[in-house]
Amino acid sequence: MGKIINEFLVESYENLDQLDQNLIELEQNPDATSILSSIFRTIHTIKGACGFIGFNKLESVAHVGENLLSKLRDGELDLDPPRTSALLAMVDAIRQMLGCIEGDRSEGDVDYTQLIINLEKLLTNEDAKEVAAQTTEAPAPAPTPAVVKKKPEQEAPAAGPVLKEKSGDRRKSTPAEQAAHVAKEGEKRVNPDRRSETRSVADSSIRVDVEILDRLMNLVGKLVLARNQILQFVPTGADSHFLATSQHLNLVTTELQKVVMKTRMQPIGNIWSIFPRVVRNLSMSVGKKIRLEMEGKETELDKTLIEAIKDPLTHIVRNSCDHGIESPEKRAENGKDEEGVLLLRAFHEGGQVNIEIVDDGGGIDPEKIKKKAIEKDVITPDQAERMGDQELVNLIFTPGFSTAEKVTNVSGRGVGMDVVRTNIEKIGGTVDIQSRLGKGTTIRAKIPLTLAIIPALIVTTGGGRYAIPQVNLLELVRLDGEEAKKSVEQIQGAPVYRLRGNLLPLVYLHKELQLKKNNEDEAINIVVLHADDRQFGLVVEGISDTEEIVVKPLGEQLKGLVAFSGATIMGDGKLALILDVMGLVQKAFLYKIKKH
Template structure:
């Protein structure tokens, strides 16, 4: 309460000063309505705050004065000189009480009954009598003693502009300090060492002191959130509890202003999208009241802000479908993304999974602005979501924007400042030392094998055109950066030192270069650019910013459908003989499971995985459960809510290579062999191993197919998983297959004149289903006589009849590989008549 009281005293002094001049002005011009309104508002504010703080004596005097001013404002009582005098007397009494309050921390004793009675009489129109009765008592009162109070700190209010100018001067002082220290290091003058050290300490202390004048508790940005959440709960018919922690955590006022709106939007999103209704929460076994949590704390010179809820979590499937529908990624790209990467599509402009537009959300604006605003101040935002348990956004922002800690680095002969906020670690690459990580290449892209993962690399010299294209250094340093949920490395030639730099805005001529966030002056007087890790990631194509989605939508539909393109293959060892391979697009995750977690369900090994039981199938025959101390490598295949783990002995590598399959000798579980990385490699028949996990895998809502061989076949299938599943099988059977994710792309191929000998289409697809697609093909055009095979999990007689009526030549169940191959042979032998 002491802090509140100190703030009240400061504001009351300001209000009383303003009231004196306003009342004098009102006395001169009694009809001045704006001045009258200002006077009433100031007195009303003083009275209201007194009541909140329990200052009964002050409240009584202010309330009586407010009654008189209320009559003036309503026009029911004329403004007179006597009335103004009486109100000024009341303000003098308020000043007297405030002086005593400052001195002792509590209201001083005193008798205000005559004054209050006079004010009440004035409110009834007895102004002159009231003034005469009250003034002698006022005149007789001793003036308030002049007392720097023990309670109220000696504070003054300073305009923001003055503080900004002071911060600028301190920044210049820091630059000068850095220059002097640089000179001292170069010339090694002992005579200047001690004074410079003292100057450095004083500068640091001054910098810290000035920074404190700009610091504000983050609670000031949260002040409106309780009311917002309360109104939101009423509007949505939900019960919401807001839990705010770390409200006293301080950060730069400039940063505070920039994050105020993003925080508000994210809290609204949690209340609207995240939290369920009371009925839904009861059904899910949760308390009726949902919880939104805000937490702020300091960590290593940064501010960490967490915004979370215990709601339903983010709908991964709907986000995936919306990203596909919006052209943000293809099915093949989505199939290779982790759940965390898919969730980051919510930051794409115009992205929304809301079923309908409301006054709260659904217009597809907001989260992209949140991300943009946070990145503007050098911050990052990460997202963790667990379905049914809630989601948490973690924002990491610098403590201040004026002076930041940065690494001074070199690339292509030029020096740059790299803010430390996004640097996870520095790795020395190449060199003569044994075991040092080395920069490798997948095709033309540089990567670094860092512990258990492949890290994509960005050559800073190449990106800024300071070196010839593709001329990436093989020795030097890699700065491992974390931008949101994406990690990547920046290849650097040298790393000099860490230095506190003063951030200067980018010159207008360079503002379109998003790889820079500003510039600074080093100790030697040279001007260098400050790198923006977010901009570097975007420019290099690292991450999921959906930039280029327009290019993908505008590109010809036939682009990238050549059957001789490379395929990403996962190589592994299982059993005796040659290495094994599976298309990487089929594999959802690689897991290294402790053997102690493997249990037996009858004769089937299973493992508890993501809230369910995942069956495990061994590629090698005669599998026996390993010792508890051992670990089991598992390839995880998922589709919708199904999961199967394929147990292997060792993961060998990931290879990009054109897949030319030579049919095998009919060995169960393998579709043939191919030469991969110069070695004969067996390509597994994924469908065979999936069938070992349960027959229902191919009977659920979304199955698929895709292929590659001499007669040209087009597969239209919205599931990337099933497209990857079918391609190797049809390729081994001798077909040249191109696969697209929806009928719209297929129809565009038709208009572009791309020929096919047969078309295979799923039935159940979003937007345009297989029936409508068949009718569109049979209505006329280049493909009207092309054999058309339906591929669906729905094989009832009525479904088959409906498909044939729409124009399908044949109807095959998913995934009956033999039936599909036989159907293709039959249809190509006797095509549909035009």
């Protein structure tokens, strides 16, 4: 029975995630019968399964919700905000009970009688607003088990055929009569070809425990390491058969790596599915009209990163609703449509996933930020006068800084955007903000596709080897002899190089790591890197080649070293540290160098 319950939980969680989004879409487009039918099938499936397993409380809540959905589907009732709120409360209640079932195989001790009464009242023409006022949201949902699918867009098949019957008829019929009616209707309405198609779709995806995927990823990492070692020791004059075999091993390993990485990839829409509900609730609580639009929901990235960006993105969305988009009255005064637009956009570019959160609100006022920053002693008046608008806007990433006039349950406590930036940078990403006063704000996050196996440039300094993630690499510059001496200038005591007319701050890796220079070669090797919105040149002694490396986290004792983000084992079995480009920028205090 335990295995059956686990299967029921995973399938129910999948369906509920889609249900939240479908209900919001249906409220915006009440004539979308296909969405309503999908919602009905989902609740029907959950009700049927929990009745079989014996979760009676869950079955009761799902049953009355199914009755309401049946009347909505048959056109006997209209879907209005109070009914939507009640159905969302039902979803929360179901999710809470699933969390209890997952924990101790019980439905919990919460009494859902009032929710059932409210849903039953909505079956009639009673005042829906009064009912909605009584309907409360259930506590926060339990976490969703991870699911691996071959095709994310496929819906879980319904438990059985859907019947167009009125709630009253359902209560009068006996279980035997219901079963007979289901079988009879199923024979008439389900096309045999369609049933066959449903089976083939169901057979094309399986659920795999995440721990198995993690173990598989570790094994592939070891295989990549072994491949690198073999390729490194292949002699130049090796016979053709040995060369062909090693090349074949290289191709197969690379292909296996891609396939395994693909199993860990999930569409970003998996976490975006919560945002229609978040935006709806926030817009109602702050008295605003907000329309959420999404582009690129199918954009994929590693499951670990999906989990890591969920909270930062949620905070940005809440901030945009609370601070960004104005009230309908203020928008009307400014000649805008009363309904604000919040756009989520995701796309692949340059080996990274770009995520943009765009609102058409009032934008960020640099003068307001300047005033607040001076009040909070974040900057001095002299510093404020020398700062440009973009530098002032970037102050919102300062810990504890907030421009909110009052603290609400949505935001205003000053613990937010700095945490957002910190969390995104922890996974090798960057975040920046662009704003136009009166026009709106765009927050962009750039995130690597994966953190497990990455391409990197290998460099040497002070007798050691270091790996630089290729995602941070722009170009390589080598200066020989006299050119090296003439090209490096000093500005405010800091070395810079003029690259195509632009000043490029230089960081000497051996100095930052407090190492002795291993050779006295007068030539200078500059690795041009970008971190956040800055470019700088990292001066190293030698540049090797690029190769794919398996990223291993640093131990607890070494996590405080800001210059390193991890470690890897090279082809010869020796260790190489992975440089944290953003950490190097902070360590070298490059942000203090002003452009001239």
